[in-house]
Amino acid sequence: MKNSQIAIIIAIAVLVGYTLVRLGNSSTYSSFEDAMALNGEKTTVIGYLDLEDSMDFNPKTVQFAFTAKDKKGNSSRVIYNQPKPQDFERSEEITMTGYATDSAFIATDILMKCPSKYNEQNEVDSDKIYK
């Protein structure tokens, strides 16, 4: 066999190997319920902020607690041991990566989606005019 063919075969084998390894690294988006069932394994939950419940940030312990509802409508208290992100109240969707415990979902990473931030439409209010 030619050298280059051997090289290509090795390379493909490496890629396939890594793809298999990679599957171990991935997780699925889940609900708070699924997260509970995972017994503390890391997972990602997409949800939104429940504004009816309180949002507490204690700067001395750098602990931010809020309540989120997942896509199935279940809510859970979420604890995030990082400073409260800017404009958290305005987020439309929150992607939380972390693990569930008995008392709360501990988020290690939070990504917010604020569509209004980048895609604001000029919504003209017909009642609001210059007098």
Next chain:
Amino acid sequence: MEYVGEHLWAANLGRGLTALAFTMALLSTFAYYAKGEDWKRLGRLAFRLHAISLFGLIGTLFFIMANHYFEFDYVWKHTSLDLPARYLFSAFWEGQEGSFLLWMFWNAVLGCILTFTAKSFEGPVVGVFAAVQAFLVSMILGVYVGELHIGYSPFILVRELQDNIGLPWTQFSDYLTRFPNFADGSGLNPLLQNYWMTIHPPTLFLGFASTLVPFSYAVAGLIRKDYKSWINSALIWSFFSVGILGIGILMGGAWAYEALSFGGFWAWDPVENTSLVPWLTMAAGAHLLLIQKNKGGVIPSALFLLILTFLLVLYSTFLTRSGVLGDSSVHAFVDLGLSGQLLIYLLFFTIGSIALLLYRYKGLPKKVKEDRMDSREFWMFIGALTLLISGLQITLSTSYPVFNKLFGPEGLITLYDQDKVLSDPIEHYNAIQVPFAIIIVLLIGVGQFLSYHRTSTQMFFKRQIATLVLTTALTALSAWALDMWNPMYLLLMWTSYYAIVGNLEFLIRWAKGNWNIAGSTVAHVGFGLIIAGALVSNANKDVISQNKTFIHEEFPANENLLIHQGDTVQMGDYWVSWTGQEEEGYYLNYVLEFFEEQGDELVPTFNLKPRIQLNERMGNVAEPSTKHFVGRDIYTHVTYADLRTIEEKGEEEWKNQFDLELSQGESHFLYGKYQVQLDTMVVEAPARSEGEFDYIVLGAGLQITTMDDSIYKVMPIYAVQGDEANHVDAEIEELGLKFRFERINYETNKPVITASEHAEAEEPFILIKAEVFPWINLLWLGSILMAMGTIIAMVTRIRRS
């Protein structure tokens, strides 16, 4: 109806030029591919007319943006009256439409250059350009065919938006002056109000545009069955592409590091990944062209990589602009509903070019004799293959959202019932890409000691004794100095030092001012430095803002340090004091003074001003501030600051209630600044008869000692008569402290005293995060060297040809 105050001429001009640019691009494509000299001349003329109308249309868009014609949706969305003129460019390419225009601009410029330089290849090469341009212009056409819309025009008026048609306010002919909404625009995202945003996108898009040149040559070569005469031109252009795209990507990293508080220069974000991958494959393709030129025999792989690179640019465009990335990226574009059109664009060129390659595959010149294992070309080929595999891995992992769309619960074919996601992308990519990086830098080092055709074993080892010794010594020294013993990292460090030292040695001993070979060597030293710098600065990143007082060690929360105004706290080797904030335009600058311990004294060393950009409309954004030293950077940003005014904080006058339970003589440290001691208990309980009390009055004599040793004495009173309890609170106005004798805890027999702090007395505080990045300057030095080396290599090749 005639609307008052609209600048319809601009809308008409802009749309007219768009239509002209589109038809000219189409005409040029067909003319260039028709046979005959006259057709070729027509194609050339049409392409130049296309370029001119494109420049005119870009000029028109600039004009309406600079003059704030807010009846235009694009102008309203991306500019505002208070936008400084220097950010006009950033505003121009903030949106999808503008960034498409930027891309088209470079394609037109490069295409026009090729009409002069491509000579006999002009037809098929510029023809590909014209076809690409036709697709790109269609993205901003803004034409409706029934329900289907083709492209999204930057010249659309707000009242013409689909959502607004027929709304009552559009019935007023003077709507522009009647409604305050049109007085000012929404403005540019504060994150993008930065000089990097002015230079990074044009460079990156020039890089993207430049990948089209080698692609076009490859397609032209396949069409003409000519696999020889264009190699040199494609080689020069592919090195141009590697250089410019590389600079563009690194500028993005520098921007993230300098101005965004993402906490580093590279975060493996999908948008970053999809611009890195074409660079990897282009670097691989360029090296294959080098082999082809010097030795030959790699035409099929070279063609494949040049074609693949452009297709990956298209794929990247599709990912970042179609809204597919949605949840997984912080900086993908807003979805304009162009995904269908983008997909057609991607599929057209993918199917077209791959089909052409397969159709011609049989006739492609193949290798006559196999490469020897001790030849340079064999290992260059392996290097190119490694770059390709590395790029494919990144592409696969970045494509999760696409797989979810295809095979997820709501996909075309459901293969799994829950969307998949990478749980820790940074760790995932680092773990997989480090071995690839090790192979690449090792080959960069080895390559310099190998010759084309064959290398004598004795020479191979003899030549590099000095390099091996020096590399090993340097690695040992660094590992010891940085206390870095992870074997994988040490291997990467050794190999990247090997690449740097080996190439430097070659430069000094053999190149000796010979520009012909200096270019690639300098670029390779640069690449080695980039890898070494990235490794050392990231693996040894040290968060020095440790909050040691409150928190459990395992929590990352202790990476943020709380500083009260005026306080001086220890942070790493420094003492830091926050003196207050300065207002500067939209910015609040938080002044941090850094002190160094020298003997018993604290000596001021430097100041940093991390800032928060205040933006009512779009939210506040924190920007870091970094102190650069030769050997390390100190990177700080404000992670939390209470920006509310006293009124906004609410009516709550007294806060931070805290219950003290003290026995006589016992003391407690309160709010981290007062010592409270229960001195005496005073009891007045006149007896009525037989052990019953008429009333009881209890007083708790408290002594409060402040940090500067002033002493205050107060006595809150608690009175009980029958079922009724009364409190007389004691207040210390100067300190803003209040004490209430709440009750007696009958279990412990101790008085419960509630302390509270006046809202105004609570000292302002901020949370900051500070990180030390050691030797990150190696990375920047490497970037500059790589850019310089690539340019030298390109210029010397142009000169020679």
